[in-house]
Amino acid sequence: MxxxxxxxxDTTLHVKDTCLCLHVQRAARAIARRFDEALRPLDxxxxxxxxxxxxxxxxxxxxxxxxxxxxxxxxTLTAALKPLERRSLVESFPDADDRRSRRxxxxxxxxxxxxxxxxxxxxLHEALDPVLDDGGSDRLRADLLRLA
Numbered sequence: 726m727x728x729x730x731x732x733x734x735d736t737t738l739h740v741k742d743t744c745l746c747l748h749v750q751r752a753a754r755a756i757a758r759r760f761d762e763a764l765r766p767l768d769x770x771x772x773x774x775x776x777x778x779x780x781x782x783x784x785x786x787x788x789x790x791x792x793x794x795x796x797x798x799x800x801t802l803t804a805a806l807k808p809l810e811r812r813s814l815v816e817s818f819p820d821a822d823d824r825r826s827r828r829x830x831x832x833x834x835x836x837x838x839x840x841x842x843x844x845x846x847x848x849l850h851e852a853l854d855p856v857l858d859d860g861g862s863d864r865l866r867a868d869l870l871r872l873a
Contacts, residue, residue, distance in 0.1 A: 745872075749869075756853070757771050757772075759849060759853070760774070760846070760849060763845050763846075763848070763849045764842060764845055764846075766845075767838060767841055767842055767845070769838070769842065772805065773805070773808070773809060774839075774842050774846065775795060776791070776795065776802075776805055776806070776809065776815075777809070777814065777815070777831065777835055777838065777839045777842070778839065779791050779794050779795055780815060780829050780830060780831045780835070781831060781836075781839060785818075785828040785829055785830040786828065786829060787820060787826050787827065787828055787829075788802060788803075788817075788826065788827050788828075788829065789826075791829060796873070806829070809835070812834070813832055813834050813835075814831065814832055814834055814835035814838055815829060815830070815831060815832065815835055816829070816830055816832055817829050818830075850862075
């Protein structure tokens with residue numbers, strides 16, 4: 726004799742159809758795959774593009790502000806920076822005002838790579854935006870910002 730499950734299959738189907746977290750994760754993975762594929766000729770991922778772009782500022786940011794912008798902890802940021810530092814795209818250095826803190830900046834090579842990546846990013850956005858209804862991209866961005 727089999728036991729009745731504690732959670733019904735109907736509940737499973739309901740969660741599958743209505744869970745915001747699941748739908749956002751699936752969409753994020755699908756979009757990330759498209760950006761990864763588009764950026765592959767530059768040998769960077771969409772996450773690396775975002776990290777490089779987060780460093781494109783008038784003054785070198787500290788690790789905390791970059792981690793906050795990218796919604797990642799400092800340990801994850803440190804790990805994400807390593808391949809970019811090995812490729813001489815990014816460099817870190819002690820903060821002159823607080824030697825315990827580190828600042829980050831794009832190298833000349835990093836700036837050049839980012840300049841080559843931006844048109845790829847723009848072209849993919851031009852292809853993705855029409856997938857959503859009129860104004861859907863702007864509405865989605867606004868909704869995601871409210872949720873975050």
